[in-house]
Amino acid sequence: MTIVRETIRETHQTLEAAGIPDARLEAEVMVMTVMPDDLAGIIGQRLERIPLAYILGYREFYGINVVVTPDVLIPRPETEGIVEHTLFMALMGMETRELSIADVGTGSGAIAVNLAIHLPAARIYAVDISEPALDVAAWNIRAHSVADRIRLGHGDLLEPVPESVDLIVANLPYIPTDRIPTLQPEVQCEPGAALDGGPDGLDLVRRLLAQAPGKLNSPGIILLELDPEQFPAAEAVALQHFPDAEITAEQDLSHRDRIMVISRP
Amino acid sequence: MADLATSQNPAQYQKLAREMGDLQEVVDLASQYRAALTQLEEAEEIIADGSDAELVELAAAERDQLRGQVAQLEETLKVLLIPKDPNDGRNAIVEIRAGTGGDEAGLFASDLYRMYHRFAERKGLKTEELSSSQNPAGGFKEVVFAVSGADAFGQLKFESGVHRVQRVPKTEASGRIHTSAASVAVLPEAKEVEVEIAPEDLKIEVYRSSGPGGQSVNTTDSAVKITHIPTGIIVSCQDEKSQLKNKNKALKVLRARLYDKVQAEQKAERDAARAGQIGSGDRSTKIRTYNFPQGRVTDHRIGLSLYRLEEILDGDFEKFVEQLALASQQDALAADL
Numbered sequence: 001m002t003i004v005r006e007t008i009r010e011t012h013q014t015l016e017a018a019g020i021p022d023a024r025l026e027a028e029v030m031v032m033t034v035m036p037d038d039l040a041g042i043i044g045q046r047l048e049r050i051p052l053a054y055i056l057g058y059r060e061f062y063g064i065n066v067v068v069t070p071d072v073l074i075p076r077p078e079t080e081g082i083v084e085h086t087l088f089m090a091l092m093g094m095e096t097r098e099l100s101i102a103d104v105g106t107g108s109g110a111i112a113v114n115l116a117i118h119l120p121a122a123r124i125y126a127v128d129i130s131e132p133a134l135d136v137a138a139w140n141i142r143a144h145s146v147a148d149r150i151r152l153g154h155g156d157l158l159e160p161v162p163e164s165v166d167l168i169v170a171n172l173p174y175i176p177t178d179r180i181p182t183l184q185p186e187v188q189c190e191p192g193a194a195l196d197g198g199p200d201g202l203d204l205v206r207r208l209l210a211q212a213p214g215k216l217n218s219p220g221i222i223l224l225e226l227d228p229e230q231f232p233a234a235e236a237v238a239l240q241h242f243p244d245a246e247i248t249a250e251q252d253l254s255h256r257d258r259i260m261v262i263s264r265p
Numbered sequence: 266m267a268d269l270a271t272s273q274n275p276a277q278y279q280k281l282a283r284e285m286g287d288l289q290e291v292v293d294l295a296s297q298y299r300a301a302l303t304q305l306e307e308a309e310e311i312i313a314d315g316s317d318a319e320l321v322e323l324a325a326a327e328r329d330q331l332r333g334q335v336a337q338l339e340e341t342l343k344v345l346l347i348p349k350d351p352n353d354g355r356n357a358i359v360e361i362r363a364g365t366g367g368d369e370a371g372l373f374a375s376d377l378y379r380m381y382h383r384f385a386e387r388k389g390l391k392t393e394e395l396s397s398s399q400n401p402a403g404g405f406k407e408v409v410f411a412v413s414g415a416d417a418f419g420q421l422k423f424e425s426g427v428h429r430v431q432r433v434p435k436t437e438a439s440g441r442i443h444t445s446a447a448s449v450a451v452l453p454e455a456k457e458v459e460v461e462i463a464p465e466d467l468k469i470e471v472y473r474s475s476g477p478g479g480q481s482v483n484t485t486d487s488a489v490k491i492t493h494i495p496t497g498i499i500v501s502c503q504d505e506k507s508q509l510k511n512k513n514k515a516l517k518v519l520r521a522r523l524y525d526k527v528q529a530e531q532k533a534e535r536d537a538a539r540a541g542q543i544g545s546g547d548r549s550t551k552i553r554t555y556n557f558p559q560g561r562v563t564d565h566r567i568g569l570s571l572y573r574l575e576e577i578l579d580g581d582f583e584k585f586v587e588q589l590a591l592a593s594q595q596d597a598l599a600a601d602l
Binding site (some may be wrong): 009186 | 482
């Protein structure tokens, strides 16, 4: 065990010196996950600022392992909140009903797969504009044996969704274009299309909300992940398309507004 | 147990079946005890009567043997009648904190962690790390882990207290012996139904990055910190897994700490009359010294020294557990007299 401890300490120092965030934790994960012969290669990749999740090939999300490749966004902890809230909404008074859900911009399928696992009666459409991303989602769907409940669709926002649904969940790219180059090198390694939301970050959200009235049942709920400062603008757009909706904001564990919930009566 | 309602409730049936098994043991021994007493009486009668010399000889021999038997059965019965600690069968949550001694104390904390890990392996118990905080030298400032399996708590409960180490630290160039310490707390795992935690009593936080968070940040850490507002207890869990898992781990530890708090308060009330008790008592008591130069580990509660430091640190400290359990029993017997 002393050898392992030493190796962790050395790895920690190497990562920290290079400015890698969470250096100690990553050192532990690397040493405990990777075969000793492969460790040097892994560290080398990490020093190029390739995210650890891409190097190891997976990221744990809401209790399950989600396979990730450079074709998809690495799921963020904040997004676990949207899974939680969606489950809460779905289970509140809707237990016996067969729910239909659309996960728009599914990427790795992290959200869709978790919803399928916890809502055995739900019918889920997971859609994305990127075919490589859909391949990753397909893998995760098969890996967790939920292929019978999730249908994948390729296309722009809600277009590939074949029917009107009860719930629309979307973690669409919402970062303003200009902010992206200022972010961590690790974020730069992720697909730009999965992050870039245009000048104010809300381009895709706006288009989704414009398409939504035709694809959302009454009653129906939309859950969107956003950045805190986007809420006023997004709420205004939501009210444009859903004037009778009740709109609330749920916070993440950092006490920041993170999820916009639009409830159509 | 023959009740229809019970037969339809497997958990209740199991509980009653276990109780019956325990009671049966006592009942059987009690019968043996009464039988031996009766035989002893008969033997005494024959001797008192004194008419047949041969018979008297036989009776005398029997009497001596029976006296021994009766005494032994009495002892066994007394022990069986001591109320068992109801927590013995539970899983345990173990918290190790480095005490005085800086880096060296942290390294000792990690040695103790390894000791318990190896103990668990030997005993067929499972360990799961719940939270830890390292210091730069490679040791632990604090580590919290769960041990699960048969009688996990019962076997580890005597470890609560301050463990002291005397050795030449790795970092020490002059070869001088230092004394440092680590404290261990062993808590019984609490079931969700036993500890009511109202969601509004909890403040749940994660490390807050500068900037808006969310998609803008890519880190491996999803540490969660939970504060139980009414009691001020804080638990944090950090690792690379999902926020959900970290939250659940933190809640598990919180539940155990709350349960322990309630138990400790109740115990304090009960023990107001009793002194000098061995058991999961005052956490700041120095219970053991690990002396490296002498290869000796001494448990101060029972005054037992074993010269098997290496083996003990490799998880082979069953002897201490045995002797401590015995001493604890004797205490309980003495208190009831």
